[in-house]
Amino acid sequence: MNFKKEELYFIPLGGAEQFGVNLNVYGYQGKWLAIDCGLGFADEHFPGIDILLPDPKFIEDRRKDLVGMIITHAHEDHIGAVAHLWTRFRCPLYATPFTAAILRMKLGERKECRDAEIIEVSPNKTINLKPFKVTFTPVSHSVPETAALFIETDAGNILHSGDWNLDPQPTIGAPTDPEPFKKFGEKGVLAYIGDSTNAEVEGTSGSETDVEKGLSALFKECEGRIAITMFASNIGRLKSICLAANENGRQVALMGRSLHRMTAAARECGYLKDVLQFVSDEDVGYLPDDKVVMVLTGSQGEARAQLARIARGDHQEISFKRGDTVIFSARPIPGNEREIIAVKNNLAATKVRVISPRDTKHCIHVSGHPARDEITQMFQWLKPQCVVAVHGERSMLEAHAALALDCQVPTAIVPNNGSVIRLSPGTPQIIDHVETGILAVEPGRIIDANHQAIVQRRKLQYSGAVHATLVMNARGDLVSDAQVSTVGLVDPDDKDGQKFEDDILDEIEDILADMTREELRDDNFVMEEMRIGIRRFVQHKLSIKPKTSVHLVRV
Ligand SMILES: [Zn+2]
Ligand SMILES: [Zn+2]
CATH class of the missing domain: 3.60.15.10 (Ribonuclease Z/Hydroxyacylglutathione hydrolase-like)
Known part of the structure; x- marks a missing residue:
């Protein structure tokens, strides 16, 4: 151009x-x-x-x-x-x-x-x-x-x-x-x-002040501990949470590195001056349940964030229990839905009450x-x-x-x-x-993002793989049994998969038997015919086309 x-x-x-x-x-x-x-x-x-x-x-x-x-x-x-x-x-x-x-x-x-x-x-x-x-x-x-x-x-x-x-x-x-x-x-x-x-x-998109009022009303209905997750950069939301907590006699603890970084940057720029100090992570455990709001990272289901870790029982200081409420004060970004559902399932197993913007009449997100x-x-x-x-x-x-x-x-x-x-x-x-x-x-x-490695991973996750190794002499005879391994393929007849791999070995012998002496001496021909033949065989048996690779060693 x-x-x-x-x-x-x-x-x-x-x-x-x-x-x-x-x-x-x-x-x-x-x-x-x-x-x-x-x-x-x-x-x-x-x-x-x-x-x-x-x-x-x-x-x-x-x-x-x-x-x-x-x-x-x-x-x-x-x-x-x-x-x-x-x-x-x-x-x-x-x-x-x-x-x-x-x-x-x-x-x-x-x-x-x-x-x-x-x-x-x-x-x-x-x-x-x-x-x-x-x-x-x-x-x-x-x-x-x-x-x-x-x-x-x-x-x-x-x-x-x-x-x-x-x-x-x-x-x-x-x-x-x-x-x-x-x-x-x-x-x-x-x-x-x-x-x-x-x-x-x-x-219209609404107002953050409505969120502050909505959170305050929702906090009022909660008896045990409250955990709330949001985007760490949403300093306005953090302020709404602090105001709502204050109105309900609760103290706020920040949990997660990005929350601490964002609030440090906000304070450096003169924000959050009117918000009282936060309670440290270690002190949360000493507060009565009805006196605390924990703000957590992980509203998008990120596996390493605080919310996901606590939800799966993988956090040193905090675990959820019946009577606690977990509030999602954010909407899913497209692409993150599955991870969020996984976290919500873990939360459900710990018997806490989970509230997303759609589950409540109160405005908890704009x-x-x-x-x-x-x-x-x-x-x-x-x-x-x-x-x-x-x-x-x-x-x-x-x-x-x-x-x-x-x-x-x-x-x-x-x-x-x-x-x-x-x-x-x-x-x-x-x-x-x-x-x-x-x-x-x-x-x-x-x-x-279109790298061959990612394309192959995508194929592997849907259709599995077959790998075959043939060792042949110069004339084109197999000098030992071919080796076959499969990844992610199901044999309907046999639970440990051994039988299906034997079937593939039989097919390999049939494919070789159909080749002429001259063809058997041609490495590229043998590998490509074998690859296509094995793939066709598996497709016929399982109705999926696995990623198939063939190695040929001449001795
Ligand atoms: Zn933005
Ligand atoms: Zn944007």
Whole structure:
């Protein structure tokens, strides 16, 4: 793709086809500006993988023209891939003070990232990253100091929303102020690139203050200990929990490393000043049951987090008992449902009461993302020429684009990862596609998510494997019995699987008997015919096609 200096481009490199792995770039005058670099959670399609990353190759190839990367807020789907990938693009990082504090923590853990330059930008401040002028405009969201970005260029103005909502009464930070958005709208907005997460949800996202009231009412109904799980970065929710606990004469204990890290960063930035000190993990056991609220990590079912460990009886200090209540003050991120169900089953076995947002009349969770009425309000403030739907799964993006057209926005675009959108000149449209992809994090290495190893693992988990070893002399006679082993295959006739492997051995002899002398001397022919023959035999017997491999040794 030949990029022209006078054209203004937007390319979502990740996050336009799934939840997470957000990575966006804008291009103009031969320069590139990157926004967000987040991770995604792997589901069962990626056996052995927990974390996915966007492929940074596009910005890596243009490193010398990369003016910087802006991180809109401290959620993992926006910030979580920076430390994994920074050495590949090595550009300055811009963020508000709270987001910068989290970035410093994450990058500081890796010595290869220690020389990363992190530049703090106060809310409402403008920075010049020529040819882009960017204003960090505060919006309410479920993590402090989230910024929507007003991006001004000679070719037109863009609002890159990041994640946001219109919470009328957040417990941390101010409600989203309409004035800067209206003013930006008056200047003329070429494109709104916006959060699609709740574009299928009617109404508004609600208010964190309602959560505080809801939790207080729910706590009142609980007699034993209360454990509550949430996203560690949701400092507003933590404050709601503290206020609700205080109203019920309960003290709050924080459990889990990420909660301690997030609250440390929040205190460093001046938040949670009015919240009393937390009780230490060790002191929890000495408090009467009706005087404690434990805040735990693990709302997404993460196996190593506090909640999952306590639920399966794998925690040194705490165990649950009848009379305790466990509250999920979060919704599942797509891809995590199975892990959450596993944790809930373990909780059920310990006889505790489990309460999720759907199980109670009280408001115990609100989303940080705008529902349809809030998105419509944003369109009215900005009056954009074009809406590009990003941040979400396909149905969310389509709903967002359809809503834009309903609201008389002239153009709405639903991109794929890698779609090159020319925003100016002319009507904004997708004009090309650049190569991008998803990476998978393994212990000690990062690989392509489509790597042969992952494809093979996926096949293995569904269809098992057969491995055969043949030892032949130069003439093509077997010098010893062939060896066969199977993985994950069921023999309906025999419990220990031995008989089925014998059947495969008989089949191997039949296949060899059908070959000519000349064919038997050809290594490649023998291995390939044998592989196909064994696979066909197993498919005939078991109706599945196993991964089949054949080794031939000539002596
Ligand atoms: Zn997000
Ligand atoms: Zn977010």
